[in-house]
Amino acid sequence: MIPLLIDEVVAVAESVAVAVLPLGAVFLILQVTLLRLPRRQVSDILKGTAIAGVGLFLFLLGIGVGFLPYGRAVGEALGALDSMWLVVAIAGLLGFLVTWGEPAVRILADQVESASSGAIRGRMVLIAVCVGVAAWVGIGMLRITLGIPLLWLLVPGYLVVLVLVWLGDREFVAVAVDAGGVATGPLANSFLLALALGAATAVGADPVVQGFGFVALIAVAPIISVGLLGLLVRARTAERPPATPPSRRPLPE
Structure with missing residues (x-):
């Protein structure tokens, strides 16, 4: 030792x-x-x-x-579970928590709020990134369990990214693309990759084929979630009625 x-x-x-x-x-x-x-x-x-x-x-x-070693042990334990949806739920929760603690994601959120003078809230970006990663970590574990080819997930994912880039605002598109990079920081990358390798070993799949490629799914996740956040913010802003100036009474002569 x-x-x-x-x-x-x-x-x-x-x-x-x-x-x-x-x-x-x-x-x-x-x-x-x-x-x-x-x-x-x-x-x-x-x-x-x-x-x-x-x-x-x-x-x-x-x-x-x-x-x-901890991530790999957890992945092997999840891969041994009989309930597929329990595996997906626990993996999604782990993906959310690890991304929440990723220093690079927090730095990005703080810089976005600072650069936009508070127009884009950092906590909103942080939650969007964490939710996106959690969803795709669950999908990635489902892929390992069912043996789904990686391209079946990556190609539709990046098609969605292209649509969101085309429809989204420039500010959120720029933030979303950078979020895809910071979400694969050293903390999240090391743990979630070990999680995938452990799960692939537990289900008897080839770790090279099914275990690797997990980080590619994590990278596309924040682009989609932050892009959707941008569309949601624009839609809510468009629904608000324009502010009307208060009526003024005529001054007495």
Whole structure:
């Protein structure tokens, strides 16, 4: 057990070093040749980079040691259940909760609210993304259980995306497309992919054929849900009667 943990620590440390050190080196080169920032600001940036590297190391180590085995164990337990609809319901709930805790999704929601000056509420976007992922995680588990080909879901899904892009407002289309990327962040991606692989193993399906491709379904889910949210907001806005100015009484002569 301890040797495996040491191997995991070394592997994660190497991957974090490969990711962070080149960025730090590029910053120092630009600092010398182009930026010429004050020494205190350079120190703050380097300290922040070091803290981010440590945080990334701990995060990836936790995923590798605990989160991936946990997701696979849950997937195997779900795949062993007899009730198909119970499997779909539990998988959808897990998809909602994992996406709710995904840092990238929360950052997107906060930035959308900030950039739109509150016109698009961040919590509304967050809930739309979580609901979309939950629905498609359930559909993905149904695909694994029934052996449905991946293209039977992806092709109609992206056809719906094209229709929503054509009909939707530019603001919500842009947010929806970015939401498809952030929903497959490291937290949701690692857990839900392990969940799919565990479920495929439990039902006796080929994990490569039925387990993988799950992330593609998760990526298309927020585009559809946020696009539908945009159409709903536009419809509700169109139903509201225009505000009429209050009547003014004539001033006495």
